[in-house]
Amino acid sequence: MSNPNLVIDSKQFRNALGAFATGVTIVTTRDGEGTDVGLTASSFNSVSLEPPMILWSLAKTSGSLSAFMTGDYFAVHVLAAEQQSLSDRFSKRGIDKFAGLELERGPGQVPLLGDCAARFKCKTSFRYEGGDHIIFVGEVIEFDHSAHPPLAFHGGKYAKVHPRALENPVDVEDVNSSFNKDYLGFLLGVASMQLYQPVRKDWQQLGLTECGYFVLSVLAAGKHKTQGQIEELLKPSGHRLGDEELGKLLQAELVTVQGDGPARQFDLTSRGHEYAVKLFVQAKSSEQKAIAGLDWDDLALLKNLLKKVIRNTRN
Incomplete structure (x- = not known):
């Protein structure tokens, strides 16, 4: 249950959320007039393997919300480490984000970007209200992926993923503790x-x-x-x-x-x-x-x- 007397500094809350490292995605769809729509999003997660389902969320204040609320299909592009400029482009407003890009077409004529780490072509299954965002759940119709390392985002900055082997866990100091602890x-x-x-x-x-x-x-x-x-x-x-x-x-x-x-x-x-x-x-x-x-x-x-x-x- 929420506490109406609790006051949270939204800026500090955003900074705290930034401590969680995420991948970077571009989500695309096509509105009712046939216009391509796309935006940069980091709120992406898997839901189910059978049927294959994923989710992402979009602020209610977004100018692109109506397109995703009415569209039956969307695509999620997991960006590769070299696609930071593409992420910057799709995070801007008031520009033709697709200008000059070579596009493919997915289900529902949704625009598809190339050279990504992974792509998921989805049919919208559910939409839920989540505070000041709408959560979109989609069933994956098709997908593909490559060996490109993904672009990461952490603490308000871009980052690259550097996989490394897990080291042997450090021995924990032997201390006297209760059975429960x-x-x-x-x-x-x-x-x-x-x-x-x-x-x-x-x-x-x-x-x-x-x-x-x-x-x-x-x-x-x-x-x-x-x-x-x-x-x-x-x-x-x-x-x-x-x-x-x-x-x-x-x-x-x-x-x-x-x-x-x-x-x-x-x-x-x-x-x-x-x-x-x-x-x-x-x-x-x-x-x-x-x-x-x-x-x-x-x-x-x-x-x-x-x-x-x-x-x-x-x-």
């Missing part, structure tokens, strides 16, 4: 609960049970799952997709069932996809807060170590 299971449990709590509030508000939330997450990650496949993926959570839980999801029109018997297949409905995306957005927001202060190497090391722990503790 030093036990890996306790630390992982606390971190998990703190990450999970905001998402829990959201799925409860949507009328879901914990098992229902996990089922949506499983189906959002892959189509055409049988009941046996879903239950296998649910095992770590301790849940089982019984008839009662399945009935709730069907009654809420969140999932569909095709076929009979053990081979019947489950998929998300459009409403189920919308619920899953909303919960994913909240989960990513919770994650960003949790990793504040970690640099790229710290985060990569943390994820790799957690994957090892998961593999070592599988039954």
Whole structure:
């Protein structure tokens, strides 16, 4: 719940957000009159692998907003390190941003730029209000990528990515601590609960049970799952997709069932996809807060170590 008495300095807030390094993208579309529209954006993230979905956001005050609100298609270009001038061009107003550029055309005749690190051609699936921005979620129809290193942005400045091998973690000083403070299971449990709590509030508000939330997450990650496949993926959570839980999801029109018997297949409905995306957005927001202060190497090391722990503790 927001605190109406909390006063945040917008300039300092922007500076704080700048501590998070991002890639740089140009998002393009075509308005109702057939005019090419494009802008520079760093608010880009993945949503789902099956179906392939991505999201980005645009300020409500942007002059390009109406084109993206009415357009059915858009393209996201992840810029290469050598394309800083292109980023500068598309961040300006009142100029013909496409003048002199060699363009390709994507779905809906959306303009496509060349020589990018990656390109995602998308059909708009959902639009959500997010404070002073609109969040656009698109299903990826086509994509391509190259070996070009990406352009990065950090602290209000452009940067280049210099990949490097992870160094061996520094030995932690052996200190006397309580069982709670030093036990890996306790630390992982606390971190998990703190990450999970905001998402829990959201799925409860949507009328879901914990098992229902996990089922949506499983189906959002892959189509055409049988009941046996879903239950296998649910095992770590301790849940089982019984008839009662399945009935709730069907009654809420969140999932569909095709076929009979053990081979019947489950998929998300459009409403189920919308619920899953909303919960994913909240989960990513919770994650960003949790990793504040970690640099790229710290985060990569943390994820790799957690994957090892998961593999070592599988039954």
